[in-house]
Amino acid sequence: MIRLSVNINKIATLRNARGGNTPNVVEAAKRLESFGAQGITVHPRPDERHIRYTDVRELTKVLTTEFNIEGNPNPKFIDLVLETKPAQVTLVPDAVDVLTSNAGWDTVEHKEFLKTVIAKFKAHGIRTSIFVDPDVAMVQGAAEVGTDRIELYTEAYAQGFTQNKEQAVKPYVECAEEAKRLGLGINAGHDLSLDNIKYFAEKIPFLDEVSIGHALISEALYDGLEPVVKAYLKKLS
Template sequence: MTKLSVNINKIATLRNARGGNVPNVVEAAKRIEEFGAQGITVHPRPDERHITYQDVSDLSKVVQTEFNIEGNPNQKFIDLVLENKPTQVTLVPDAVDVLTSNAGWNTQKHQAFLSDVIRVFKDAGIRTSIFVDPNSAMVESAVKTGTDRIELYTEAYAVNYAKNPRAAIAAYADCAAIGKKLGLGINAGHDLSLENIAFFKQQMPYLDEVSIGHALIAEALYSGLENVVKSYLEKLK
């Protein structure tokens, strides 16, 4: 079964809109784990507009499943990860001013930089993953950085799924097969939803983990958090 890691950034966004501590991200993470999710993902950004650095510290003490911290590996981020020792760190090339992640790494251009950062995390016993576009050359170059996994950036799949599902998935299936052959674990995330997740899973036999946040939290407004988490788990079997 592909593992479900729930990104709780949007819960922090809602809390920050009002101030205070409602909804409580730690309590939300605990509930999500109780409902069956196999991981919690956070993506702290330098301006702390949703998940704060304090949230990361608080969550690291209570998450019982896999804890995944995403972000652009500047020195402050590296220090945060090393201090909190998550199960996995996912490296994302976010510019400071982006609203949400919008591209994968150029693993050829940034190979030396990524290799150095990954060595630091792996020496600390933290599993590493690199956010990449569904491009076979980027997957092949990712292997040379020493990363354990790649996370395929799935916005293009989500956008094109309604038009032609098989065309939308083709590049992802190819990259997953290449990555698996080269010894990489395969993660995926961004804009996956209850509408498109089942087909994605069916066509991706080597899929280790999906990270889902925005759609899952939005769907929970209609159907309830527990129901939605369990619906994803069913579709990922």
């Protein structure tokens, strides 16, 4: 079964909009696990505009499923990951001023940097994943830097799904097949939703995990967290 990791950044955004601690990020994560989520994802940014570094430390104490920390590996981020030792770290090349992640790594241009960072994490037993565009050359580059997995950036798939889903998913299938050939695990995330996840899961061979946040939390505003998590699990099974 493809694992569902829920990104809880949007819960932290709602909390921060008012101040205080409502909704409680840690409690939300615990409930998501109890509803069947097989992992929790966070993406702390340098300005801590949603997930805070203190959230990461608190979550580490209570989570019982896989913890995935995403982010651009600046020194502060690297120190946080090495301190908290999640099951997985996902490297994302987002600039400080971006609203949300909007591109994958150029694994060829940044080969030496990625090799150095990944070696640090793997030395501490942390599984590594690299956020990449659906480009076979970037998948090949990822294999050369020693990562365990790639995470396919799925915004293009989500945008193309309603017009031509077969064409939209094609480059992702090609990348997944190449990743498998190279011995890489395959994750995916960004703009996946209840509308498009089932087709993606059916078409992408060897998919290990999806990370879903914005759509899942938005859908839960209408239907509730537990029914939405269970709906995703059903579509992924």
